[in-house]
Amino acid sequence: MTNQTVIVSIEVAAPPQLAFDVFTSQIDTWWLRGPKHRFRAPWNGTLVFEPGPTGRLLEKYSDGTTFVIGRVTQWTPGERLVLRWNLPSFVDAESTEVDVHFEAVDDGTRVSVQHRGWSGLRDDHPARHGKHGRDFEYMKASLWADNLGALRRHIARN
Amino acid sequence: MNQTITPYITVKGAAKAIDFYKKAFGAIETAARYTEPNGRVGHAEIEIGGARLMLSDEHPEIEVLSPQTLGGTPAMFHLSVPDAAATVARAAAEGATVQRAVQDQPYGERSGTIKDPFGHRWMIATHVEDVSKTELQNRVGDSYKIT
Numbered sequence: 001m002t003n004q005t006v007i008v009s010i011e012v013a014a015p016p017q018l019a020f021d022v023f024t025s026q027i028d029t030w031w032l033r034g035p036k037h038r039f040r041a042p043w044n045g046t047l048v049f050e051p052g053p054t055g056r057l058l059e060k061y062s063d064g065t066t067f068v069i070g071r072v073t074q075w076t077p078g079e080r081l082v083l084r085w086n087l088p089s090f091v092d093a094e095s096t097e098v099d100v101h102f103e104a105v106d107d108g109t110r111v112s113v114q115h116r117g118w119s120g121l122r123d124d125h126p127a128r129h130g131k132h133g134r135d136f137e138y139m140k141a142s143l144w145a146d147n148l149g150a151l152r153r154h155i156a157r158n
Numbered sequence: 159m160n161q162t163i164t165p166y167i168t169v170k171g172a173a174k175a176i177d178f179y180k181k182a183f184g185a186i187e188t189a190a191r192y193t194e195p196n197g198r199v200g201h202a203e204i205e206i207g208g209a210r211l212m213l214s215d216e217h218p219e220i221e222v223l224s225p226q227t228l229g230g231t232p233a234m235f236h237l238s239v240p241d242a243a244a245t246v247a248r249a250a251a252e253g254a255t256v257q258r259a260v261q262d263q264p265y266g267e268r269s270g271t272i273k274d275p276f277g278h279r280w281m282i283a284t285h286v287e288d289v290s291k292t293e294l295q296n297r298v299g300d301s302y303k304i305t
Contacts, residue, residue: 004195011187106180112193138192138200145190152188 006141009112010148012155016102017078019109022155023100024049024081027057030154032147040067040088051075057083070098078102085115089126096120111151113144165235166212169276170224172199175213178275179204182249183237185211206237225277234271234279242284246270249282264297265289 012019022030028047035043038059045059045067057070070083081100096117103110118136121127131139169175173193179185188210189203199215216224225231239245243260250256253275260270260282269283289297295304 006200007193007195008190009193010190141192145192148190 005114005116005118006137007112007114008141008144008148009110010145010152011105011108011110012152013108014155015078016104016109019111019155020078020081020102022158023102023111023151024051024055026154030147030151032150037143037147039069073097085117087127094121094125108155111148113148115140115144164210164212165233166214167278168216168222168224169213169278170216170226171276172202172213172215173197175274175276176202176204178252178254179206179211182252182254182274183239183245207239211235231277231279234281236281236283238283238285240284242268242270242282245282246272249274249280254280262286265294 014022027049031037031047033043035041038045038047040059040061042061045061047069048058048060050056050058053072053075055072055075056068057072059067059069061067067088068086070085072081072083074080074082079102081102083098083100085096085098086094087096096115099114099116101110101112103112118127118140123132128136129139176185176187176191180187183206185204185206187202188205191202192200194200198217199213200217201212201214203210203212205211214222216222216227218227237245246254246256246260249272254272256270256272257279258271260268262268266285266287266289267283268286269281271279271281273279291304298304
């Protein structure tokens with residue numbers, strides 16, 4: 001987990017504690033839908049965040065199956081959330097880490113995401129979509145940027 | 159698809175520049191900011207008065223350079239505000255340099271020009287009257303031909 005990656009951050013109009021609560025408990029509402037952003041076919045799953053220090057982020061499907069995306073490794077409400085993060089294409093020991101910080105700013109909270117640990121994946125790993133280095137970094141970052149934008153809009157509406 | 163033009167500026171110290179634009183001009187950071195592990199901002203977006211402005215830190219390896227490195231800027235931003243003098247005073251208090259003090263212009267604006275702490279130039283203006291072409295020609299005399 002030593003390799004560092006681009007940090008994607010956004011300002012949301014809510015104090016850190018509320019931003020943390022919305023990020024976790026309302027994730028299915030704000031996280032973008034469709035194959036680009038959801039995790040497994042048939043792309044109709046519901047995201048469920050089981051809260052707490054041993055919590056998990058799951059996608060549940062209409063046929064009753066589930067996929068575990070994340071396992072919480074740090075749960076500090078209003079400050080920081082760290083998850084072991086897995087994609088359906090990962091095998092065996094493959095895993096990444098998502099580190100989310102919530103920092104008070106003038107008009108709300110800056111939510112920052114660093115998704116790291118990609119260097120452990122082989123060069124032809126399907127999660128790379130054929131991209132490497134800076135191109136790969138910015139591809140992953142843009143997906144987070146899309147979703148953080150959705151979080152910002154969700155909080156602004158509610 | 160509609161066409162839209164959006165300025166994309168380079169600043170040495172993008173994070174500080176965003177703070178300056180917030181304090182001086184009431185900017186809102188509207189989209190995700192991309193920050194490299196060394197602190198370099200790869201991309202950010204703000205809105206001032208509903209208009210978008212994109213910015214990043216310098217990326218010398220791809221010739222993305224700021225006015226401070228280039229030794230000047232050929233572009234200027236025109237910012238319409240309710241009270242130009244107040245906005246210029248606020249920008250100056252935040253570290254901008256006043257290049258032309260706010261004064262009434264013959265074309266109906268009260269405006270002044272500043273250089274922000276990152277080398278970008280802004281004309282800060284308030285519309286104060288509608289001026290017809292004829293009246294404008296009278297005011298400027300032989301200095302310009304108004305067409």
